[in-house]
Amino acid sequence: MFSMGIDLGTGKTAAAVTVFSELKYSTVMIPLSDNKSSTFVKSSVTFDMSDRIYTGNEAEKMLKKEPDGNASNFKIKMGTDYLYETGGKFHMPVELSAIMLKLVKNRAEEFMNSKVKDAVIAVPAYFNQNQRNATYEAASIAGIKVKNMISEPTAVAISYWNSMKNRSARNIMVFDMGSGTTDVSIVHARDQSFTVLSTYGNTNLGGLNMDMEIEDALKSRLRNLGITSYPPDLKIIAEKIKIKLSRHESASVILGKNKVKFSMDSQQLTQIVERMTHEIFKCIDMAINRSGITKTMLDTLIITGGPTKIPYLFNAIEKYMAMSAVKNINSETSVATGASIIAAGHITGENGQSRIKINDIVPISLGCVILNDLVVTMIPANTPVPCSRTRPFTTIKDYQKEIEVKVVQGERPLGSDNVLMGNFRLTGIKPAPRGEASINVTYSVDKNGILKVSAIDNATGSRKEIKIENALQHSSDEVKELKETVKRYFNEDLKRKKMAEVMNNAEELLYKLKGIANKQLTSETTHYNINKDILKLSKAIQNNNIALLSQLEATYKKEYSI
Incomplete structure (x- = not known):
């Protein structure tokens, strides 16, 4: 063998x-x-x-x-x-x-x-x-x-x-x-x-980009003569022209049953490559x-x-x-x-x-999706393998008993713009108020490119793990060009990331305001407008009013000493 x-x-x-x-x-x-x-x-x-x-x-x-x-x-x-x-x-x-x-x-x-x-x-x-x-x-x-x-x-x-x-x-x-x-x-x-x-x-x-431009030129030549039925081997002809022009100054072919002559020179190929x-x-x-x-x-x-x-x-x-x-x-x-x-x-x-x-x-970053589709990078691109990274996460609701760990691959700030590699649910979390649970999520890539993702609740010891084989080399049709798109959508991504961050901060602020409102029943400190502020913040979150949310966050954090 x-x-x-x-x-x-x-x-x-x-x-x-x-x-x-x-x-x-x-x-x-x-x-x-x-x-x-x-x-x-x-x-x-x-x-x-x-x-x-x-x-x-x-x-x-x-x-x-x-x-x-x-x-x-x-x-x-x-x-x-x-x-x-x-x-x-x-x-x-x-x-x-x-x-x-x-x-x-x-x-x-x-x-x-x-x-x-x-x-x-x-x-x-x-x-x-x-x-x-x-x-x-x-x-x-x-x-x-x-x-x-x-x-x-x-x-x-x-x-x-x-x-x-x-x-x-x-x-x-x-x-x-x-x-x-x-x-x-x-x-x-x-x-x-x-x-x-x-x-x-x-x-x-790659070379197909060149072939397609040559094929377009072939089709244009035929259309100019009123011919709209193209030879079935036009792609092959385009590739052959490219190959010939890589060795010669010019190339000529006869197209289809109409015997149409098409010629192209190396300078035209150079112009394609220049682009x-x-x-x-x-x-x-x-x-x-x-x-x-x-x-x-x-x-x-x-x-x-x-x-x-x-x-x-x-x-x-x-x-x-x-x-x-x-x-x-x-x-x-x-x-x-x-x-x-x-x-x-x-x-x-x-x-x-x-x-x-x-x-x-690891040539493409590995991340974890959190609230509002934000990606937390766990292992950045170009990290030598083997490698392992652990980060603490917490719950987003009171007395939450489970969380979803969503694993993505890519360089965009939002999870939906990257490649979903796998996900799992960690159950058995100790019920506690929002933000009090401590859950460690670990990403590990071994020398063979196998990615293991685990999550453990530090209070109960509840643990879940998935294994994703061969995570080293890495773009699907849904996420074309991966890192190439980062530059193309850089400004748009910054805005979307900012919106997600503002929403996350606003929801956290709303939770804390409600906590203050509940506690003031037994506290000497009284905030007379807190219920109106809670309602105003809730409506801004519901309407995705990012500008108002940013303003309210700064105001309420100062007013309520948060």
Whole structure:
């Protein structure tokens, strides 16, 4: 039996095996194409009228015959409820990914003449928990046991490091742009040890953005000629034009049965890429800012991924970083190679058997949702793992007997804008007035990326816990771009967070005013207007009058010495 590494890409899929022979570890790519001439296969699935399944390059060839039966680029929809329609039937992304992984498994076992023991699957560093869980499920359906998941940039860094003879410590930045995603990771490498310092990415930025602009240009050309029925393989044609323009000054194609000629030059492709550079450079800046080191402390720059073969993009990144990138990285194999090295658990060393060690981080913040949807950050982004954080919480109602612990992942201040990872109810809380109960909530992430969340009532010892596997790498369709949205909605989020905080403070103030009103029956101190003030505050809370609530809070706290 053998372990393998898998690069389940948006556009292409590849796999590799690292084996021990002749006192050293060596890596081989699995030939995945139908004729075994290529080490990668298109991430594409086509169903014909009789429900026969075609995968990879065969699926692409069937497009003209079965124009409505194809599904591709489904990786970008992993972890969502999006459905792909093929010939009147619907398929979830996890099902389509499972078909691709089954192809990988079968061809790997045929090539190795042995059974697959398990696999390390490389995923975008910014895949969230839903997307990772969907990938696990797809592998399970395909009959593959997942040994671990590793971020794609980290896999690339390990693949590069494995080929190096000089293993002196260095800081490596990996820029990895695929068809659907862009990831940037800063990795500190020394001997056989790898520490991920930071990661940042955009799960909606990649080669597909370029393809869509080229496809729009193709459609515009046809519309100008009065043609509204587009060839079924227009997406494939757009991708081929992009690939050709990455190597040549111009590209021409003949479109459909109308034999329409379309031409495009490299300068037009450059203009498309130029429009993306703002988001590209933002990913780089955020990764560096969160790494704890400066740009000048980077020793090595690795630029990888299919779209980076476009000269303008490659050169633009080098210029922005003011350093030359490594030139001997194979974009089509480096992710799978790195994943296979991790699967083997060893990296090439002086004795050929150096055990690999990876120190990862939590790339996206983990938080707990409290009253009015506010998020309390429990473990901030880029915290090294393993890690554990405990915070005290309390009740919001008198004699409350249970609380709900809602676990979210994301950088937005309100829970509904982040990814819900799980929730549970802690019962058996000792009844007490609001705010008197003491409940400790603990978030712990172990070295394997398993998140455990527990809550315990300090008075009764009542305890509840949930376990969320593989919480390290992390955007679903409902929460696109995760951290990218933070900047976009920054001002709006500040207002919403302020409103939630004012509401929470107002409700706490109302509770204390009612307490003062009840106590003054037996107290020498008399507040003659307190009932009117309670009514006024209650109405302001009911009407969500934030401006008035802020004013009343300042006034009443001073007047009632709260």
